[in-house]
Amino acid sequence: xxxxxxxxxxxxxxxxxxxxxxxxxxxxxxxxxxxxxxxxxxxxxxxxxxxxxxxxxxxxxxxxxxxxxxxxxxxxxxxxxxxxxxxxxxxxxxxxxxxxxxxxxxxxxxxxxxxxxxxxxxxxxxxxxx
Amino acid sequence: xxxxxxxxxxxxxxxxxxxxxxxxxxxxxxxxxxxxxxxxxxxxxxxxxxxxxxxxxxxxxxxxxxxxxxxxxxxxxxxxxxxxxxxxxxxxxxxxxxxxxxxxxxxxxxxxxxxxxxxxxxxxxxxxxx
DNA sequence: GGAACTGTACTCGGATACTATGTGTCCGAGTAGTTCTGG
DNA sequence: CCAGAACTACTCGGACACATAGTATCCGAGTACAGTTCC
Numbered sequence: 001x002x003x004x005x006x007x008x009x010x011x012x013x014x015x016x017x018x019x020x021x022x023x024x025x026x027x028x029x030x031x032x033x034x035x036x037x038x039x040x041x042x043x044x045x046x047x048x049x050x051x052x053x054x055x056x057x058x059x060x061x062x063x064x065x066x067x068x069x070x071x072x073x074x075x076x077x078x079x080x081x082x083x084x085x086x087x088x089x090x091x092x093x094x095x096x097x098x099x100x101x102x103x104x105x106x107x108x109x110x111x112x113x114x115x116x117x118x119x120x121x122x123x124x125x126x127x128x129x130x
Numbered sequence: 131x132x133x134x135x136x137x138x139x140x141x142x143x144x145x146x147x148x149x150x151x152x153x154x155x156x157x158x159x160x161x162x163x164x165x166x167x168x169x170x171x172x173x174x175x176x177x178x179x180x181x182x183x184x185x186x187x188x189x190x191x192x193x194x195x196x197x198x199x200x201x202x203x204x205x206x207x208x209x210x211x212x213x214x215x216x217x218x219x220x221x222x223x224x225x226x227x228x229x230x231x232x233x234x235x236x237x238x239x240x241x242x243x244x245x246x247x248x249x250x251x252x253x254x255x256x257x258x259x260x
Numbered sequence: 261g262g263a264a265c266t267g268t269a270c271t272c273g274g275a276t277a278c279t280a281t282g283t284g285t286c287c288g289a290g291t292a293g294t295t296c297t298g299g
Numbered sequence: 300c301c302a303g304a305a306c307t308a309c310t311c312g313g314a315c316a317c318a319t320a321g322t323a324t325c326c327g328a329g330t331a332c333a334g335t336t337c338c
Contacts, residue, residue: 001131001132001133001134001137001214001219002131002217002219002220002221003131003219003220003221003236004131004320004321004322005321005322006321006322007131007220008220008221008222008223008232011232012232015231015232027269027270027271028270028271029270036223037323038323038324040323040324040325040326041322041323041324043271043272043273044272044273044322044323046271047271047272047273057271057272058270058271058330058331059270059271059272059329059330059331060269060270060271060329060330060331060332061268061269061270061330061331061332061333062269062270062331062332063269063270063271063330063331063332064270064271065271076235076236076239084131087132089131089132089133090132090133090137090138091132091133091138092138093138093166101145101255101258101259102138102141102142102145102255105206105247105250105255106133106206106247108246109206109243109246109247109250110243112242112243112246113239113240113242113243113246116238116239116242116243117235117236117239120235120239125231125232125235128231129231134281134282134283135282135283136282136283157308157309157310158309158310159309167284168284168285170284170285170286170287171283171284171285173310173311173312174283174284174312176310177310177311177312180311187310187311188291188292188309188310189290189291189292189309189310189311190290190291190292190293190308190309190310191291191292191293191294191307191308191309192292192293192308192309193291193292193293193308193309193310194309194310195310
């Protein structure tokens with residue numbers, strides 16, 4: 001069990017976007033070279049972030065990506081779930097049902113981690129880098 | 131990112147073993163039918179638990195598996211790490227190094243979850259089932 | 261001079277290929293009890 | 300009776316097959332802006 005590299009790229013990309021205060025959007029290319037990924041792969045990752053409304057994309061010349069407006073409170077958890085999905089980390093056999101004790105313990109620990117990730121905002125961390 | 135089914139099987143197997151107070155070891159077969167897995171696959175999982183010292187195995191006739199003696203304080207984390215490995219869930223590119231802020235945030239959340247899983251002992255949960 | 265055309269720099273999204281890992285099976289080998297056999 | 304051989308019920312662990320998901324690339328299509336052409 002590991003977080004995918006895509007999550008890593010997504011988080012770093014978000015930090016980069018957060019630090020560009022200019023209104024102009026940033027091309028995938030500059031982000032890709034910054035993160036050492038191919039542009040095509042990175043655009044796939046960013047597409048997920050767009051789909052979740054965390055990032056805006058504008059096509060055409062001078063196009064690119066930018067942080068969604070009014071989204072200053074985006075947390076780490078938001079980005080992670082946009083990439084990894086919102087499914088639970090642990091799933092028992094459906095025959096056990098919700099009252100499986102193992103399931104309960106695991107879910108409890110998982111929500112604890114999510115709580116931690118939810119209170120960490122992208123902007124706050126981006127500010128530390130700047 | 132998800133926990134593997136093997137982890138699920140391992141946890142449930144540990145609970146079953148913890149509930150058999152008898153000194154006699156339990157065969158893989160009875161455990162396997164109980165968990166609805168094949169004996170061969172389950173034995174592979176149990177082998178990892180043996181390797182980590184959480185479980186004892188005795189071969190030959192009347193052989194089987196049993197909880198390791200003096201291991202009443204086995205936690206959920208112990209079992210999970212025996213199966214999934216002890217590597218960190220999140221890994222940045224080595225070029226970022228340890229001082230990558232993303233890395234730090236993720237690690238912080240991860241250790242929080244581990245702390246939670248560490249204080250949950252197998253026996254305590256097994257007792258609730260019994 | 262302005263409307264239409266062309267070129268260019270981008271993103272979008274589907275199709276595809278490769279790789280790693282998780283899941284599961286098969287089978288030979290080893291081990292320890294149990295039963296059988298021969299003196 | 301009893302020691303040793305044969306048998307049986309197990310685990311152990313390597314090798315293999317399969318499924319799934321992550322990683323990554325390629326390419327055609329669409330879009331917006333800038334410059335050019337032509338009347």
